[in-house]
Amino acid sequence: MSEAEFNLLLxxxxxxxxxxxxxxxxxxxVVPRSWSYAATPKAANDNEGAWPLLPFPDGWYAAC
Structure with missing residues (x-):
């Protein structure tokens, strides 16, 4: 798409x-919803707590 065509689309x-x-x-x-900040929704994948840290096998490395 050329710039001219894009400008025509815009x-x-x-x-x-x-x-x-x-x-x-x-x-x-339309039914208005009342949002409450006290009631935080529970995540669908929440399995109650942090997962343990699993070390990499020997010779494996990670980089970000």
């Missing part, structure tokens, strides 16, 4: 976002 998206015909309809059955 212009089309900008026009669509500004145009009132493309504005989303407000939802009638």
């Amino acid at each position: 212009d089309a998206v900008r026009d669509a976002m500004i145009n009132e015909d493309f504005a989303p309809e407000p939802e009638e059955n």
